[in-house]
Amino acid sequence: MSAQESERAGETILDLEGVTKRFLGLVAVDNVSFEVKRGEVFALIGPNGAGKTTLFNCITGMFPPSEGRVSFDGRDITGYKPHRVAFLGIARTFQNIRVFDYMSALDNVRLGQHSRMHAQIWDAILKTPKARREEAEVTERAHELLRFVGIERYANSFARNLPYGAQRRLEIARALATTPRLLLLDEPAAGFNPQEKVELMKLVEKIRAQDVTVFLIEHDMRVVMGASSRIVVLDHGIKIAEGTPQEVRSDAKVIEAYLGKSA
């Protein structure tokens, strides 16, 4: 997979065309279009309530956009159910951590591999050699992924007993377990201290090096500036800027959105 993916670097992997989401009278996302290129770290920033998470939800099928099109890898996935989107290769994390509290960290990651497993109900009930082999492979891979994000020592703890930072990392490991080609991270560094943020960005770079395109939402401009190659800025549901970190940083509209209009 990785060889093929890196060859195609630079192609469009995710394409949003005029995506709009209305909740009754409220327009949460208004006619937003942009493209995410294969192999990059792409960031979506914006003040609170700008519609960033709503946009993620539209992409991953949590709810369909009111208007517009979402295509992934050349395929129109608008209105697909979340599990189909995940199966096609888009994984996500959540802003408010949603690990499975009463499952072990290991089980959380094993669950992530659910859609890549082939054991049918008879295999499961009768515990056939096929199911056993698959389960062993999945366990092995889950340990690898926990090691990859650096929380292997928590493998057997309940997810809810993990420290906050480890839970964020666990969510990333669980998302990686679905073998995504595009990983959506919804404020992965929220609540982190500067040191932890640096470590997280290292992890993001490591993920990108595995030929997974990363698309992240972030609040903290400084974090995003260092890590991402391109940025889209959303304010009140409207795209107000797009470009490299330098371009976005000096954009008057972005400064206004973050700091307010100067009198």
Place this chain on the structure above:
Amino acid sequence: MIATLRDPKRLRAKLRQWSRDPYMVVYGVLFVAAVIFPPLASFATGTSTLTGLAADAGVWVLLAIGLNVVVGFAGLLDLGYAAFFAIGAYTYALLASAQLRSSPLHQAVHLPFWVLLFLAMFVAASAGAILGAPTLRLRGDYLAIVTLGFGEIVPRVFRNDPGHWTGGINAIGGIDQPTIPVCLDGPWSQGDDFKLQFGAVNCSFSLSDPTAYYVLMVILIIACVILVTNLQISRLGRAWAAVREDEVAAAAMGVNTRNIKLLAFGIGAAFSGFGGAYYGAKLSLVSPDNFDFTVSITVLVMVVLGGMGNIPGVILGALAVYFLEFKFLTDLPRNAAALANQVGLQGLLAPNAATSWPGLEDFVGRLNFLVLGLILVLMMLLRPQGILPSRVRAQELKAEGAADDTVFDARAGQT
């Protein structure tokens, strides 16, 4: 498995591992109790009535194991579980009795028990899938109400007897008894019944001697426990746990939540179909009155009281509630009267019209459900997590023996 049994060293290691696992110990104790129960009971009482009661309890154990898949594993509150039980029982009753002769079909059907056991399972599972397909998009309380409705409709349909198929209020009687398949039928069998004498224990499927039913039930339960345990630790069991905890996150991780819930519903229903066919055969009578709302609730109580999501807990819960409801409480009035006699309160025994005292035995009988309710309330207050709450991650612990960095979780296993 067979290799393990053959190699004494590995067998010893396995046994040692099991002896440290509290749930394996529970299974072991239950199994030994199941084996020694019939001879002990017939030795103590001189009849096999208790064995018959235990076989009936087995039906409830099966039902509880099945409902546990729906409620405990997948977290779907099902209040109409008796419907699938009824469907299983009626499948057997219709296809193994003279009932269909008086139906529009005009031809009695007598299929063998062993075929129907699986057919009933299949029919009930299909019914579960058919009910589940449109309703499983509902969550929590809403689903509970829909299943409640279904649980009311199904027995009522059997009672109202549309098209004169089910016999309605007259019930279906004279249902065939199981026979041992011909291939296993050797010189020990006399006539068409399987008769096998183990000392005093007579193993034949007849209503007068329920020992064979008991043996069959123990075998069925063992098979079901193994299969459900496999399911629980499989890919599907994990997906159920995930759906129970956070459906949105599970869907985002690629779990088709609708299908996985449907599967839980179907498998849960399959078990009650299994139990239903057995129940029909054992009782030789299937009446719509046997499947009312109290059946659904009783099974749910067994699951919750035993420890949701934990198979040995659920088995213990089923046995405890069954004992409470069908032995302890039914015997309570008689025992109370006997006690009053012993302590010299004979005056309480006779009814007194002047004070409208109904007599002690009658009075205690009227209090039955109050006592049951009080016991249930007390048990839930004292042990809300159930008799034997579920372990969530024993698999990893067992495999690696790593208990060092784990924190005991007081909330684990609670509902």
